[in-house]
Amino acid sequence: MARAYGANASLLAAFEPSYGTHPSGTTEYWKLPFVSTSLGSEQGLIANDLIGLGRDPSAPIRDVIKVEGDMVVPIDLRNFGLWLKALLGAPVSTGDVDHQHTFGSGQPVLPSLALETGLPDIPAYFESSGVMVNSVQVKFARSGAADATLGLIAQGEVKQLVSVDATPQALGITRFNQFQGSIKKNGQALGNVVAAQLTFSNNLARIETIRSDGKIEGADPTVASLTGNLEVRFADTDLIDAATNNAPLELTFSYVIDATKSLTFIAHEVYLPKPKLSISGPGGIQATFNWQAAKNTAAGRMFTVILHNDVASY
Template sequence: MARAQGARSQLAAAFETVYGTPPATGFKRMPFAGSTLSAEQPLLSSELLGYGRDPLAPIKDAITSDGDLTIPIDAETFGVWLKAAFGSPTTTGTGPYVHDFETGNWTLPSLAIEVGMPEVPRFAMYSGVMLNQLSWTMQRSGLLIASAALVAQGETIAITSQAGTIADLDLIRFGHFNGSIERNGTALGNVVSAQITYANNLDRIETIRNDGMIDGADPTIAALTGSIEVRFADTTLVQQAINGTPCELEFAYVLPGGQSLTITVHAVYLPRPRVEISGPSGVQATFDWQAALDPASGCMATITLTNDIASY
C-alpha cells in the first residue's frame, strides 16, 4: 500500500484566461518547500432538543479553499508569483529580459494550481487562485524563502493529473548572501534583518451557490509594510521618523550571472521606535515601516526582475 510523502509531491501552476476555469495547457512545475493549500469543510453540531442526550447528526458548513505556500525566491519561477501579486509586468530587453511590476493594479490574474500526490493517487486542482499576501525576511544567513497566502475558488479531486504536459523552468535561487539594502540610493548599514510584506487584502465574494464556491476575490486597498532591525549607530532613521518625511528603500538580490530582483519602495514612512538597553551587548532598534503612494512615480513600489524568460 502506497503512502503519501512530501518528497514525491508535485505542484504545477498556470494562469487562467477565465476566472475559475483551469486551462488545458500551459502548466509549469513550481518549486515549493511546503503547502497548506487545501479545501476545508467543517461540521455544525446539531442544536435540536427532544431526542435524548445523544446529539443528532451534524450538518456540513461552507467550504473554504485557501492556504499558504512556502516558496524559494529565485530568478525565474518567482516571476509567476510576482505576476499573481502585482499583475502583468512591462517587459523590455532581448535577453536578458527586464520585467517591471508595479503596485496599484485593480485587475489581478487568477491561477490554477494542481497539488499532486502520485503514490495515493490524489491530484487536487485549485481553480480561481488569487494571491492575497507575499512576505519574506532578509537576514545574514539561511535559506531565502517566501510565504505566499492564497485564496482559491474551489477544489476538484482526481486520480490522474489534469495539468497535461508540465514545463520546467530553470531553478536559479537567490540567497541572503546576494542581498543588499539601500536608502535613498546609499547603502544602509548596521541592518541586522529586514522583513517585507505585501498584501492585496482580497475581499472574498461569498454569495449563495449550490457548489459551495465563492464568486471571486477582489483586491481592495493594498498594503506594503515591514520592519528593519538595526544596530543603533546613528540617528539618521530616528530623525526621519521624528520629521515624518518619507525615504526610498531598495531591497535587492543580484547573482553573478546577471539575474537580479530589486524591490524599490518609493515612499517609506518610519515610526519613532523605542530604543532599549537590555544588557552589555549592542543596542538595537526596530522600525516597523509603512509604504504609501509616491506621487512622483505614480505607485507605491516597483519590482524589477531580470532573467532569461521572455514573458510572463
Template sequence: MARAQGARAQMALAFETTYGTPPASGFLRLPFASTTLGAEQPLQTSELLGYGRDPQAPIKDAVTADGDVVVPIDAEAFGFWLKAGFGTPMTTGAEAPYTHEFCSGNWSLPSFSIETGMPEVPRYAMYSGCMVDSLSWQVARSGLLTATANIVAQGENIGTTTAAGTLANITLNRFGHFNGAVTRNGANIGNVVSADITYANNLDRIETIRADGKIDGADPSIAALTGNVVVRFADQTLVQQAINGEACELEFSYTLASGESLTLTAHAVYLPRPRIEISGPQGVQATFDWQAASDPSVGRMCTVTLINDRETY
C-alpha cells in the first residue's frame, strides 16, 4: 500500500472569477516548501443532563479553513503571491523585461483556489475562496530565502483525482539572501544583522449562518506593514530618528545577475526608541520594531516592484 510522502506532493493555484468557485482551467504548478493549509471542524460536547454520567453524542461546529504556505522568493512565481496579497499590479514595458508594481491599500483583493495533491494515496484537496491574510519573510545573511503566506479559505473539497487539470509550469529562478540589500533614504544601512517584514491585510471573515458552515467571504480591513531591524550599534542615526519621531524610507531589495529584481519600498517608516543593552563582551546590538504608515506625498504605505520576463499577472 502506498503511503503519503511530502516529496511527491504538489500544489496548483488559479485565480477565481467568482469567489468560492474553482476555475475549470488555468491552474499553475507553484513551488512550495511546506504548508499547513487545511480545514477543520471541531465538535461541541453535549451539555444535556438526565442520561447518566456518560455524555450524549457531540454536535459538529462550524468549518474553519486556513493555514500557512511557505514558498521560495523567486523572480516569477512569487509574483502570483504578491498579486494575491496586494492586488493586480500595474505592468509597464513593451517587451521583456517587464516591471510589475504592486501597491498597498487596495480594497479589492483577488480570491484564488489552491489544490494540494498527494498522488500516491490518492488525495487531492481543493481549497476555494482563498485570500492572503499576511505575507512575511526574513532578511538574513545566509540560508534559504522563503516567504510565508497566511491564507484564509472558504472551504475544502476532497477528491481522489485532480480537479486542476493540466498544470502550466513556471521556471524557478530563486533570489538568495546573498542578492539582498537594505537601504534607508536611498543609502545603505551599515551593520544590519537581520530584518523581518510582514504585510498584513487583516482580513475580516464574514461568518454568516449557512447550512454548510462555511464563511461568505473575507474583507480586507486596515492594512499593516511592520517588522524589525537588528543592527550592530555603531552610531546614533536610527536612535535619533526614533527620538525625533521622524519617518524614513526603508527599501529591501534583491537583484540577480541576469537582471531580475524584487524591491519592497516602505515609504514612511517610524522607529520606536529601543533599549540599548550591554549583555556581555560581544558587540552591542539594537532591535528596532518599526511600523510603516501612508506617505502623504506618495499616497500609499508601500510599493513592491518585481522586474522579470513575465508579461502579465
C-alpha cells in the first residue's frame, strides 16, 4: 500500500471565471511551488441533544463545511505574481522586455482561484474552489529564505483520482533570499533594523447563507488593513520623534536581485506608536514599533506592490 509524502505533493492553480465556477476545459493551470499548506475541507460534529432515549447518546449531527487554512509559499520572481493578483487584483503591467507589474490595494472586486493539492502516491487530488486570498504576511530577517504566509478562504473541496491538468504551465523558480532585502523610510535606507514584518489583510467577510450543501455563498472584501513591526537597535531618535509627533512616513520593503529583477512593498502612509524603552542589562538596547498604515491621498491607496520580472502579464 502506497503512503503519501510531502516531497511528492503538487499544487496547481487557475483563476476562476466567476466565484466558485470551475475553470473551463481549455483553461491551463499553473504548477506552483509551496513550502507547506493546511488548506482543506472540514466538517465538524454537533452533539445530539435528544433525551428520553436512555443514557447513551444518539448519533451526532453534522455541522457546516469549512474550507480554509494557511499556505506558506516562496517569494520568488515569477510565481509570486499570481498570489499578488489573487490578493490585490489584476496589476497594471508595462514594458516590452523588462516588465513591471504594479499591484495596488483598494480594488472593490477580487478574483478567486481553483487550487488542487495532489498526492500522486495514493493517488488523490483535492481541488478547492472559490479560493480567496484573505491575507499575506512577510517577515524580513538578516538571513534565510524569503517566504510568505497566505491566509486562504475557500467555498468547497472535491476529491478526484486524477489531476485536473496533466500538463500544467510552469513559470520557473528564481527565489528571493533575505540577504537581498532592504528597508527604506521616506526613500532613505533605514538602518539598525534587526527584524521586520508586514501583514496585509483583505478582512474577507464570509457570506454564510442557508444552503443545502453547507457551503458559504462567498467571501467579500471589507475594510483592508496593513500592519507590521520594526525591531531596531536604538541608535538615534528619528523613529521615536516620528511616533511622538504622530508624523506619518512611507516605508518601503524590497528584495532586489538586479535592476530588472525585484519585488517592492510600499506602505504609503505609516503611523508609529511610541514604544517603551526597556534596559535589561549591559547589552544593546532595542525598541519595537508596531506600526499601522492608512490610505495616502497623493498615492490614492494604502499599499502598492511592484514586481519587476520577465513575465509579460498576469
